[in-house]
Amino acid sequence: MGATELGAGGSITIVPLTDIFEITIIKIVLSTWQVTRRGACRSDTNQEERNVGKDISQAVIRRLPRYYRYLGELLDGGVERISSGELSARMNVTASQIRQDLNNFGGFGQQGYGYNVQHLYEEIGKIMGLNERHNIIVIGAGNLGQAIANYMNFEKIGFVIEGLFDINPSLKGRTIRGKKIAMLEELDAFVLHHKVDIAALTVPAESAPSVANHLVELGIRAIWNFAHVDLNLPDRDVVVENVHLSDSLMQLSYNIMMLGSQS
């Protein structure tokens, strides 16, 4: 293939973007079929509006973390129970939407009582798998990679940074919250000896596709992609969650324009 290859040696060679685009065009056809077939999630694709997994739409799944966050705030505030109406006002989601969303998972509400905050918080946590520990490695230990590794809140919800990797020798051995930054050559051996659930990808867009493919070859099944490119992975069961900051900034820009046109 035209894209960069990560051999066991783990050396990276940057290739012209055009190469990647050529193979991307070919791969897209495959991946379109894959995604549909395996119902994997690309959070910035049209797939998100459809149903995946147990017929739960990605729109509902996008709201689950918000329910969890708000319920956590209520708990911290000492609130024991809440009606869907109160939760609705708090979350700016209609009460019927909340009932619909939660009914996807069996309800949890009691007529006339509302929701037990602690119980609902725990149940939504379980639904999202937050009762299990997730080991994360960060590929690309620049500012963004270090920001992710430094963010304590992830650890609070069970996402633990197990290692950071980069190709920049000047970063080698630097410690981020007790974890030494390793060189990418060491990745394969590391994955052999550590349970890795998620790889956070904060490498340049040019190398992201080949690095992601290598991660999948190493058996990693979940990629948190910060590279500004859509990953088109081989036909395996892998979930990808994209965080495209440029896209977010462009959406903001659009809404600034709309604001201007209104006022």
Place this chain on the structure above:
Amino acid sequence: MGATELGAGGSITIVPLTDIFEITIIKIVLSTWQVTRRGACRSDTNQEERNVGKDISQAVIRRLPRYYRYLGELLDGGVERISSGELSARMNVTASQIRQDLNNFGGFGQQGYGYNVQHLYEEIGKIMGLNERHNIIVIGAGNLGQAIANYMNFEKIGFVIEGLFDINPSLKGRTIRGKKIAMLEELDAFVLHHKVDIAALTVPAESAPSVANHLVELGIRAIWNFAHVDLNLPDRDVVVENVHLSDSLMQLSYNIMMLGSQS
């Protein structure tokens, strides 16, 4: 109000989260009304599924940056024209969806010819306001703030970092891509003498609401919020784009569970 206040002096006092939650509950009612009234965008709220601005749904707006990105890749690859069918395969969005999306803005396609890539790229750029320069300040110059300031690609699409601010004296004077990190006390004076279009907020969740309110008081109309809290701003015309990384990680976690339950 119970939340932290940023006086002209700009000193920050962290208050117990509970205080913020109390005022949040009150404010939410206000903001629910505001958001509906002014059609402002909270990209992680239910609002995103509804119509804002010129009756364009946020779902369409979420896709615009992807169209722009893919068309940019096609341009770099030397592709001059593309059919909605080819674009569809490439983007994993149905061809009819693409036609519908673009018809919101007047089409651009020609029967039998498809789309002129250069033209469509430029038009979508204009729709998102990328033909104008946007000055950004970053509030919170930790790893994440520095990562944002360091990201060249934002500048390529007209988003220019004009300043970084923090309350940590050890960061004072450190230079990120030619911009000195200033102390938050200097913010008011800076905004008086510089055009600021967007404030990227990478401060802790506890102080984010009060800092955001102060930014609005200073006349800033767009906030790119990375703090893990929903901002409930006073009743003014402000757009907020949230990047909640924890929410993204929880969505990934959910999809990992679904993957496990399928295989």
